Amino acid sequence: MKSDVKPATFAAHAGGAYDDVSGGVVPPIQPSTTYRRDADYAPMNADNVYIRPHNEPVRAAEKVIAKLEGAVDSLLFPAGMAAIAAGFRWLPSGARAVVQSGIYWGTTKWLRGFADRRGITLIEVDASDPEALAQAIGDQVDIVFVETPSNPWLKTVDIAQAAEMTHASGGILMVDSTAASPILTKPLNLGADIVMHSATKVLNGHSDVLGGVLSAGAMTDVWQAITEDRAETGAVMGPFEAWLLLRGLRTLPLRLDRMCHSAQKIADYLQDHPQITEVYYPGLATHAGHGIAARQMDGGFGYVLSALVKGTAEDALRVAGRLELFLSATSIGGVESLVEHRHTIEPHSGIPETLLRLSIGIEDPGDLIADLAQALGQ
Numbered sequence: 001m002k003s004d005v006k007p008a009t010f011a012a013h014a015g016g017a018y019d020d021v022s023g024g025v026v027p028p029i030q031p032s033t034t035y036r037r038d039a040d041y042a043p044m045n046a047d048n049v050y051i052r053p054h055n056e057p058v059r060a061a062e063k064v065i066a067k068l069e070g071a072v073d074s075l076l077f078p079a080g081m082a083a084i085a086a087g088f089r090w091l092p093s094g095a096r097a098v099v100q101s102g103i104y105w106g107t108t109k110w111l112r113g114f115a116d117r118r119g120i121t122l123i124e125v126d127a128s129d130p131e132a133l134a135q136a137i138g139d140q141v142d143i144v145f146v147e148t149p150s151n152p153w154l155k156t157v158d159i160a161q162a163a164e165m166t167h168a169s170g171g172i173l174m175v176d177s178t179a180a181s182p183i184l185t186k187p188l189n190l191g192a193d194i195v196m197h198s199a200t201k202v203l204n205g206h207s208d209v210l211g212g213v214l215s216a217g218a219m220t221d222v223w224q225a226i227t228e229d230r231a232e233t234g235a236v237m238g239p240f241e242a243w244l245l246l247r248g249l250r251t252l253p254l255r256l257d258r259m260c261h262s263a264q265k266i267a268d269y270l271q272d273h274p275q276i277t278e279v280y281y282p283g284l285a286t287h288a289g290h291g292i293a294a295r296q297m298d299g300g301f302g303y304v305l306s307a308l309v310k311g312t313a314e315d316a317l318r319v320a321g322r323l324e325l326f327l328s329a330t331s332i333g334g335v336e337s338l339v340e341h342r343h344t345i346e347p348h349s350g351i352p353e354t355l356l357r358l359s360i361g362i363e364d365p366g367d368l369i370a371d372l373a374q375a376l377g378q
């Protein structure tokens, strides 16, 4: 395929038309855990010895993600959290790490324990505030980790500015871009060193694969260490999951287009609703990070939004319980819309009791708004 085609064209053919054996238009699944050698004991295919580092469907999906991301290389992991852990495991004890506060709770929880065990200084900061971020980074830092837009607060971090600050203090910038996707934001082009996604979310998009991915802007020593660590620890995705992910990637631009349009309509609707006291969505002109989001997101403001319901925790739970199209479940990025009362999941992290997080799927936006209207009692 020509190299200058648009992402939707490239994605539609993701990994496809390369099965020269059968002539099939989709890639085959090669689940073999090991590969044969010839009579001279040389691998029959020089790229393939053993599945841990050499897995065909994984390679195919990685190539598609690297291309969409504008990366020199991508590595798939068996979960988003496995990707995050690999992105930090190369740090020596005594290192200094700065991490955005109020992000996905699983990341914060794991990082606190890891830093404690490894003797790493971990500084948590509201990275959407550039002055606070600069102060936290100080004169020397090894890694800065931000999540933008953040989950579930939808805070926006200026990636280019964060990269500049991080590099000036000798560190690398890793960005969790799960809520943006490589279609809307390209952190590596903005100066980030490593971009991370939970592939469980919109990359796969069908709520049926657990996965994560790291992509690099350059082949550095850190990237080499991460690559070796993945192969040696076996933190790899399996071939069946990679094949499903490849299939999901084919419709990524199409799904995102619908999801972003619907999310914007729903955010606009909720903002004017008398039973809603606050809406967090970077696409709203009133959102604190709207200007930054408009600069670094292209084609929409994402598929996640949060809203505060008027009243108490019981009122918010009642609204969630009345919704029919929005399924009550954790996670984001699937074709089906989901609602989550995050305070129930993480009451200790300061999430307001009335906050509902919505993941907008590909249903008709009018139907989704009608569902919200009936649940809010309009």
Ligand SMILES: Cc1ncc(COP(=O)(O)O)c(C=O)c1O
Pocket (backbone or CB within 6 Å): 079, 080, 081, 082, 104, 106, 107, 147, 151, 176, 178, 179, 197, 198, 199, 200, 201, 210, 211, 212, 331, 332
């Ligand atoms: C923003 C973000 N990052 C990382 C993760 C972790 O990904 P996984 O569940 O695939 O391990 C999640 C999961 O919800 C997430 O929302």
